[in-house]
Structures are given as C-alpha cells and as structure tokens.
Amino acid sequence: MYTIPDLTGRRKKDETQGVVPASPPCPLVARRVADLLRELGPQLRLGGAPAEALVHCPTGIPELDRLLGGGFPRGRLTEIAGPGSCGRTSLALALLAEATQAGEVVAVADGADAFDPNSAQAAGVVLERVLWMRARRPREALRGAERLLAARGFAVVLLDLSAPGPRVAAASWLRLAQVVATTSTALVVLSLARAAGSAAEIALELAPLRPCFTGTPALLEGLETEIALVRRRTGPSARAISVRLRGRPAA
C-alpha cells in the first residue's frame, strides 16, 4: 500500500485545523494524480494516514503467501470456496501446520465433521494444539466459531461449512467479521461456494485442474489446483496461481 499526499486541494474535515485555507488546485498535478490513480488502482490511496498493517498467518506455500501478501490476515475473515476435491482442505491444513509448529493454538469448528486427524498429522499439524469441535450441524459450527473467537488467543479458527445445508444469513457473516476484528485471530471459512460476501477480507476460489495418477501400478501422486484471489478488500485482486498438492496421504 502506497500513500500519496493530497495535492489536489481537497481536504478532509478532520484535517482542517484553524483557518488555514486550502491551496488552489493545480490542474496539471491534479490530472497527473488522477492518471496515477487510474493506472495503479487500489495500490494508491489519496491522502490520509496509511492503513494499519495487517499481521498474517503464513501457510508455508510460497506462491500463496506471496499472493496474499504474507498469508491469511489476522483479525479478518477469509473465505476459501470451491467444489469437492479442489484442495481447500489441504490449504487449510497447511495453514494449521504452520501455526501449530510455531507454537500457536488453533481451533477447528467442524460443521461437516470431516476433519481427518491422519491427514492433519501427515500435513504437519501438531494435533495437541488443535481444539476440534465436531458440530452436528453447520449452525452449531457457526455459533461455536463465535465462542472460539470470543475466547481470544487462538491463532486460527477454521470454520468448515462445506457440508450442504441451509444458507447462512448475511447478518451472521457480518457479526462474525465484527467479532474477529476485535481479536488477533485469523478466521478461515471453508465453503462450497462463496457465501460471506463483503464480510470477507479475502476470498479465494479454488478449481481442481487435474489429479496426477502416475506409475505402474498407478498411484495418486497429487492434485493440481488453481487458486484465484477473487476478493481482497484492500489491494489488488483477480489474480490466480496454480499449486500442486502432494499425495498420497497416510492411509
């Protein structure tokens, strides 16, 4: 994020102190600033104090961390959406592995009862540092995630709403976003399709490219998936990377 001084003569109300008159706008400078804003888009903000830097939870996947500017932001809601076998669970486990190996405590509000301890351990998650809530319904998982956020101190709260069920109301997403904004927790939501809307700081959409069956006899060597950054509240979006997920996990 870059900030340029306000050269166009416009002033915010809170910046006007005393009786200092606003300088008249310089047409040349104003036009140049407008051009810059148009070219660089959301990387530039006009005037004001720089936005507070977000702290991130890295995933350990260099391409993804670069795409997200360091990892999943703390104090924000991030959504990972995609159909089955797109790799969203693998990304979430990579995030949990990085956090738990750094000594953090994480929580999983499992609305689909799909968390697999074998896979998690194979991915590098320190299971002793995971609080796993096996909700019977997605709504329970949603309420459980709110309570986990209220406890404070969890580095990551993973809310798995990938099970088909009733649509979560928009007000619930906004409430979750408000709660997580008061914490230093990265709230990551897994879903089949984007649902959090504007409540999400970042939204990723995953699409499976191809599974890799190699060798004779064949073996599932991995899965290639495309990760598209479809929403970022502050910063560029509409970018995509391709990630290869290594298989076959412990069976």
Added chain:
Amino acid sequence: MSPQAREAGAQRGAAERSTGSREARIACCLVPDLPLAAQLRAEPELAGLPLALASGPGPRAEIIGVSPEASRRGVRRGSSIPHARAVCSELRLRVLSPALEQTARAALLDAALGCAPRAVLVPRASGAYASEAAVLLDASGVAALFRSEAGFGAALAARAGALGLPGCIAVASSRSVAHLAARRLAASATQPGEVCVLPPGSESAWLAPLPIDLLDPGDALAETLTRLGVRTLRDLLRLPRSALGARLGAPVLRLIALARGEEPELPLPVPEPSHLSEAIDLEFALEQLEALAFVLQGLLSRLLARLEARRLACGEIGLALSLAGGGRDARRIGLAAPTLDLRVLVRLLCASLEAQPPAAAVVAVALETEGRPLSLDQLDLFRPAGPAPAALGRTLAELAALCGGERIGAPQVADDHRPDAFAQVPFRAPGRGLPARAQPANSERSTDAEPGLAVRALRPPVAAEVHTQHGRPEWIRSPVASGRVVQLAGPWRTTGGWWAREQRFAYDYFDVQTSDGSVARLRFDHLTQRWQIDGLYD
C-alpha cells in the same frame, strides 16, 4: 541471608517465644441457628420477613425455628402451626429440610477452609444447642497475614456471611475454650459477625463467671448441679474434683476439664478431598424443565460460592433427582475444563435434561462435584500466549453445552489400522509439554514446501453403487462422487480385528477420479460385500 537479617529473625523468634505467640491458636465460627440460616441461604428473599420452620408438612407439626422478626411478632418455638398463623398472619412457613441443613453445615466448613488450611466441624450438640453449627480452625500465626487475630476473625465472619451463614467468631488457645467463647458471644451478640479474641493465659479468668449451661451438661446433671448451688464455672471449679467425680461420674469430670480448658485435643485434621454437594427437598413436585432450571440455578450458585471460597472450580457434576413415586434419576455431566461460570453450567444441566428428560415429576434435587484447582497460566517468553485458562475453560464448557462434551477435544491419531479411525482426547491448556516450535510425529511434509493432499472424512461412510470390470471399479453412483472412473489406483487391502467378531474388518481401498471431477477414497467391504466412499481427497 545477611547477618543483620539473620540476627533480626532470631530476635523476632525470641520475642514470639517470650510472648507465646507460637502457641496453638484455635478459632471457632459458630452459627447459632443453623436450620434457619440454611433456609435463608436457600431463599435469601425471605431475609427480614417473619419466618418459621415447622417440623413437618402436616397440621400437627410444631414450630421448631423462628426468625427474630417472627419472634418479635409473638411466634414461639413449640407452638402449633395454626397458633403461629393466628399470632402472625404474614408468617412465612417452611418445612425443616435436613438436606439444606446438611449442605449448610458443609458450606460452613468450606468458609473455614477458605481462611485456614486445617478445619473440622464440631459434632452436633444436644439439648439447648442442638440447632447450632460450629467449625474449628487453625488460627496459629494468622496475625502475620491479617494484621491481628481480630482481623482474621472479621475475615472469617465475612467469608461465612458471603456464603449465607452469619456467625460469631471466637479465637482462643484451645478448641473447647474457643467453642465456649463463641457460644457465649452468640448468646449475647446483638448482630452476627462479632469477634471475640481471648489472649493466651486469660482464658481461665474469662471462663470463670460464665453460666454452667454453656457447657451443655444435660438436663439431669444440670438439675443436680443447680441443687448443689453450682451456677457458674467458677462455682464448679471450687468444688473438689475427686468427690464430684465419685458422686456424679464421668460427665462431671468432662465438664470440669472443659471449664479449665484442659480437655485433651488432637491436632486439627487435614481436610478431605474437596467433594462438595448441594441438595434441596422441594415442597411441590416439579414437572416443567423451566421451573427445574430455576432450582438448579439456585443450587449451582450456592455450590459455586462454596467452590470460590475454597479457590476451586467446578469439575464433573453429578445430578441426582428424586422422582415422584420413589424413582431416582442420576446422571453425570462432564466438563471439558473446570469452570465457575454459572450461566454455562446451568446450560449444561438443562441441555442434559432436555436431551433425556426425567421419567416423572421431581421432588428433590442434589448436585455434587469434585472441586478442581483453577488453572494458572505461566506465560512464556518464547511461546505465543494462547487463550487464557479461565477463558478457555469457559469456552470449552460453552462448546460442550452446544454440541456435547464428547464432541469437543484435541484430535488424536487412533492406534488402529482402519484408515478412518480417529480419537479425541480432552483438550488441555497448551504449552507446558511442548517446545515453542514443534514438529509433529510421523509428519510426511516435505521440505520443498509442497503441501500434502488432505482427505475429508465422510462420517459415516457413504454407500456407493459401483459397476466393476475384472474386479476394478468402472462406474460409480453416490451422493458425493458419480460418473465414469477416469483414473484409478489400488487396491490396497487392509484387514484386522480378526480376534473379535465385532472388530473384524477387511477392506480393499481404491483412489478413484470420477468424471464429475471428484477424487474419492473408495472401499469394498469384504464382510458386508458393499462399496462405500469414506473420504474425498481435497
């Protein structure tokens, strides 16, 4: 330690020896009318109202306990219920509850244990003092903590008062003298919470003018002593001990020992493990869960106050319901972590009752728990601070109330050869057992930052309709993956549990990609001859 400090310590020790402050000191906290106090503890809204306790529910029962407000309106012990109602129209009448009295007695011990490490309840007295309850506690050296023994007594009175048990406090050099002093104070005090401290060596002079009735000699012995002209302890001690013993037997010798403060005393015991219970006998049978929740809330609030007085938290709760018709409903409600959160505990109990309602109306409720120490958090310079233990305990209890205690915990890889096996163990406050940076056991994660492919478990496994060719799947139809099998790996045969019929399993596992894009873990169960999908690669 510096020589000056050592010298100062030696001088302080010599001064304590010279003043006798190292002598055993015993405090007694006495509640003069325990049944009444227990009723007011259960129903604090009755404080200040004319209240009487009846010996039973029937019309022939008699009044056995009277509050000062009822006494001022003319209600007397021993009178009948109709007479009491006629004397005082606004009289609140309650039936004596042994359960309430028992738990109030235990609460008195908890108040004492909140102030001193050793305490013991005085056995029930008889005669005129049958309704009193007293606890004796070790008060040696308390002046250093509370500035004075009077300050300690005031703190003890405040703690007992917080538990709804207003009492009088006496501090003396022996159990019997402390008990007698508290009894005397209760008889003369205008309000509860007064403190009497008898300095060492002054007990004999203080005891001498007290009436002989304070020793609770029993009706026959009291009458005999009165005929002999013995009215005070001084009168008793003037008489020859051997002659009195020869004429009146062992009871009078015990009275003399009490009057002299010479009764042999054992050291105060270390308290038993912190098993706490609260109970109430209901006057009306309750059928609605909502009404029962109010009763549970009252019981729990009293239980938590006792636990808090002992600096403990609530562990697993045992709930026992006596049902109309003689039935009984007993259940245990586990907690993920000890907590003192009343709201959470009420929700847990109500969730248990909603899930499994009692078979009949409830006529009595009892709660019990083992007090657990509240977790203290030692922060680490090199480790990220996780959730605070108190907040974590509350959260775990809330989550348990939300979806059941057995579904909350830390995941664990099960010691089992089934690929879908898993275990869940209680989640502990993190940190102490693990280094700041940890590498999990059996991690297959490579160093090239290529993430592993995870499996989403399907619990229970989804049945699949599979068409095979030469034993290999060709087409699959299921709710999670359907279509032509595009690619396939396997089979991997897994068998085990052959030693027990219910544990046997024999599966052939396949990794299959179907034409709808799903990559599934398909298995053929040789025991049931069925195809299932137990996981999706994701």
